[in-house]
Amino acid sequence: MLASLQRWINDMTAQSSAAEPPSLALATAALLCEVMRADYRLEPAELEALREELRQRFGLEEEALSELxxxxxxxxxxxxxxxxxxxxxxxxxxxxxxxxLVRAMWALAYADGHKDALEEHRIRRLAELLHVSHADFVRTRHEEQQRAAGESS
Incomplete structure (x- = not known):
């Protein structure tokens, strides 16, 4: 049993090291998807906000955007x-x-009309890992909250 477990670990390690590193577009899209998934609900407004953010950020055509x-x-x-x-x-x-990017995460969190505590927690964690200061984390949250409130008025 130990041998089969070791073989499985070796296979997984070989697969992950053989995989090419992600592109900047994929890394960005994946982190934004992490925020969308945080509250366990995938809303159409969030998907549309993600699509628009990626279109603007990377200038992708529709087919490439859908693939990404x-x-x-x-x-x-x-x-x-x-x-x-x-x-x-x-x-x-x-x-x-x-x-x-943190600002875009907040925009996704507010895209469905409300910010979930799980989304905030995920953004906070990602901002820390990205070495974005707490002041910038708070400022971008406030700005996106104001923008979202202005759109719903």
Missing amino acids: MELAQQETEASVDHHRFVRLIRDECDPESRIE
Whole structure:
């Protein structure tokens, strides 16, 4: 039994090291999907907000955009953790870009009309991992909350 467990661990390690590193677009989309999934509800407004954010951020055509969203959702459902995505964004993006990503996370959290405590917790954790300051975390939350309130008025 121990031998079969060791073989399984070796197979999993070989598969994960053989996989090519994710692109910046996939890493971004996967972290945004993490926020959408945090409250265990996938709302159409959140999917549309994700689609628009990725379209604006990466300038993708509709087919490529759909593929990216599908792949990101598959990655977040299959991944044990999201550290490889966080690490890529932390290494490749400047502080302002990481703050803008946190702002996009808040926009997704408010896309369905309300922010869930689970979404806030997930964004807080991701912001910490992305080395976004608490002040920027709070400021982007407040700005997106105000924007969402203005749209619903």
